[in-house]
Amino acid sequence: MNLVVSHYQKDTNMKKLSDQPCLIARSLALVGDAWSMLILRDAHIGLTRFDEFRKSLGIAPTMLTARLSALTDEGLLEKRRYLERPPRDEYVLTEAGRDFLPVLFAIGAWGRKYRGGGEVTRFFDAETGTEIDPLTIDRGTGAPLGTRPIRIELPGK
Amino acid sequence: MNLVVSHYQKDTNMKKLSDQPCLIARSLALVGDAWSMLILRDAHIGLTRFDEFRKSLGIAPTMLTARLSALTDEGLLEKRRYLERPPRDEYVLTEAGRDFLPVLFAIGAWGRKYRGGGEVTRFFDAETGTEIDPLTIDRGTGAPLGTRPIRIELPGK
DNA sequence: TCAGTTACTATGAATTTAGTAGTAAGTCAC
DNA sequence: GTGACTTACTACTAAATTCATAGTAACTGA
Numbered sequence: 001m002n003l004v005v006s007h008y009q010k011d012t013n014m015k016k017l018s019d020q021p022c023l024i025a026r027s028l029a030l031v032g033d034a035w036s037m038l039i040l041r042d043a044h045i046g047l048t049r050f051d052e053f054r055k056s057l058g059i060a061p062t063m064l065t066a067r068l069s070a071l072t073d074e075g076l077l078e079k080r081r082y083l084e085r086p087p088r089d090e091y092v093l094t095e096a097g098r099d100f101l102p103v104l105f106a107i108g109a110w111g112r113k114y115r116g117g118g119e120v121t122r123f124f125d126a127e128t129g130t131e132i133d134p135l136t137i138d139r140g141t142g143a144p145l146g147t148r149p150i151r152i153e154l155p156g157k
Numbered sequence: 158m159n160l161v162v163s164h165y166q167k168d169t170n171m172k173k174l175s176d177q178p179c180l181i182a183r184s185l186a187l188v189g190d191a192w193s194m195l196i197l198r199d200a201h202i203g204l205t206r207f208d209e210f211r212k213s214l215g216i217a218p219t220m221l222t223a224r225l226s227a228l229t230d231e232g233l234l235e236k237r238r239y240l241e242r243p244p245r246d247e248y249v250l251t252e253a254g255r256d257f258l259p260v261l262f263a264i265g266a267w268g269r270k271y272r273g274g275g276e277v278t279r280f281f282d283a284e285t286g287t288e289i290d291p292l293t294i295d296r297g298t299g300a301p302l303g304t305r306p307i308r309i310e311l312p313g314k
Numbered sequence: 315t316c317a318g319t320t321a322c323t324a325t326g327a328a329t330t331t332a333g334t335a336g337t338a339a340g341t342c343a344c
Numbered sequence: 345g346t347g348a349c350t351t352a353c354t355a356c357t358a359a360a361t362t363c364a365t366a367g368t369a370a371c372t373g374a
Contacts, residue, residue, distance in 0.1 A: 016215070017191065022278045023268030024198050024261055025191075030272075031264075032191030034174065034182075041181050045309065050352050058173070060332050061353065075271070086340040088351065096271045101303045102293035104181055106263040107188075111180030114232070114253045115187075119312030121179045126306035130297040136259035139290040141282055146258045149283035152202060155276030207321050217363050218322065243371040245320065 021155045030074045031100070035059060035067050037107070040093075040100050043077065048090035076100065105134040178312045187231045188257070192216060192224050194264070197250075197257050200234065205247035233257060262291040 018029035031037055035057070042056050054064050068091055071077040076097035079089050105123075112120070123132045136145050175186035188194055192214070199213050211221050225248055228234040233254035236246050262280075269277070280289040293302050 023265040026272045027268035028191040034185040034189030103263040106260040108180045111184035115183045124308040126308045133296040135296045136293045139292045140287040151281045151283045153279045
């Protein structure tokens with residue numbers, strides 16, 4: 001008895017992904033497409049409503065509905081009623097959604113280095129006024145990732 | 158006269174993305190799909206050859222050809238001849254490709270926190286033996302991203 | 315010569331995406 | 345209280361992408 005309404009799903013492929021032992025693959029099963037990431041980006045900027053996302057992204061409403069539903073189901077967004085009559089809902093980031101911000105900044109940092117030219121949107125620390133320069137480090141060693149050799153451990157070993 | 162062979166391209170949509178002022182959007186135009194990221198993941202693990210990627214990912218060869226070509230064109234991978242007769246090429250990470258590692262780790266860190274259960278692949282510092290715990294900070298303030306308020310500056314302002 | 319390897323291309327069906335139009339339940343202006 | 349407008353969608357069709365399988369080209373090694 002399967003009552004789940006499946007919104008957005010690249011089933012054949014992505015269902016496999018979410019069961020893999022690799023956490024990168026599992027995560028990509030949820031957010032491994034550009035629309036989902038851009039919606040999360042916009043949510044971090046402060047957008048919450050269907051039409052705000054639609055206008056910002058130029059996305060087809062069907063796509064937006066599917067992505068918002070998926071992100072809500074997966075716990076990155078939360079649907080919240082902000083008006084009873086007429087019933088109006090908005091989408092706000094959950095903790096899991098907010099914790100996705102470092103991924104977006106890491107992507108942005110890569111883009112600044114390798115696709116930087118022209119006019120770009122920039123992010124500043126609101127207090128110090130300095131431009132944010134994202135750096136991903138290993139909390140244990142404090143070293144930036146990529147500067148030290150890595151060992152991989154597969155499950156069941 | 159357009160002689161460009163276009164491999165993988167979600168043209169109508171993604172061409173727009175690569176011209177946007179947002180660096181996240183620009184980056185996603187190149188790597189904003191699960192296959193591309195998983196190929197980069199495998200490349201970091203040490204895979205270089207067509208069939209290695211194909212078997213690791215279970216990807217259709219048409220897809221793999223398209224993604225490898227795109228990643229090569231975009232400068233994240235480099236095609237290198239490793240055998241002259243018969244001609245055989247392998248794909249190795251460029252500096253831009255290697256610099257994508259923090260993004261993958263940031264995604265993995267999110268996954269560990271929110272999609273962690275069961276058997277997972279883990280990464281360790283080869284020297285200290287401690288598990289890698291990725292953290293994205295602002296190089297300027299040293300603060301983890303998401304802990305301080307941010308100001309956004311759009312181009313032309 | 316014959317199976318095996320490697321890096322693909324060809325092809326067609328299934329699935330997803332895009333784009334436009336329309337709907338439901340209201341509000342607001344006059 | 346009629347018509348214009350808003351908001352959050354759904355319906356529908358066409359276009360594009362993706363998947364899966366099969367096949368090819370150029371070898372090697374037994």
